[in-house]
Amino acid sequence: QVQLVQSGAEVKRTGSSVKVSCTASGYIFTNYGITWVRQVPGQGLEWMGGIIPVFGATNYAQQFQGRIMMTADKATTTVYLEVNSLRSEDTAVYYCGVSPGNQLLRWLEPWGQGTLISVSS
């Protein structure tokens, strides 16, 4: 079945960077997009952006422009989210999700299990 498996939790210092992976299986990787959403503990869902792996095309939320990068490795069917200049406010669970078709203007299903990134000084 379609599945996304994310990398494990990490603890980071403010100002550092983190790279979260999301490995897809069970479907044709280049036929779908991957979207990233984060959730601060106890709060709601925030869209960060997405990538269309077949093209490498990305679309980022304005508040993250210049601070995040999404890349895709078609050989390993893995998408990466890199977040730079980490702040304490970036402490959250980061989710990846499949966007149907080569479209980012869609829903997400399924979602990965989430990766907790904790940022402190």
Place this chain on the structure above:
Amino acid sequence: DVVMTQSPDSLAVSLGERATINCRSSQSLFYGSTNKNYLAWYRQKPGQSPELLISWASTRQSGVPDRFSGSGSGTEFTLTISSLQAEDVAVYYCQQYYSFPLTFGGGTKVEIK
């Protein structure tokens, strides 16, 4: 940005009773050329990732129980759970995919009364 507003923030419903969650968008999510509303609903059980329930405002995802239904058009949408089950204790979110950035409602927490 399209602002999504859900109500209520939380509700407590008896097992077997109906739960109704509302979602309002700051602009219409109806796209005339496709005749569709670009709205999805998710359920997030405690400690789990969100799961898609409904897309296109009213199309139930495969495997989703038929007690879940979505309705509405334009800027006003509703998710109805016709007969609440214990496994429906969760936070429910609406999400628009009409335009970037994708945006979510603030969530509605559903509990058992």
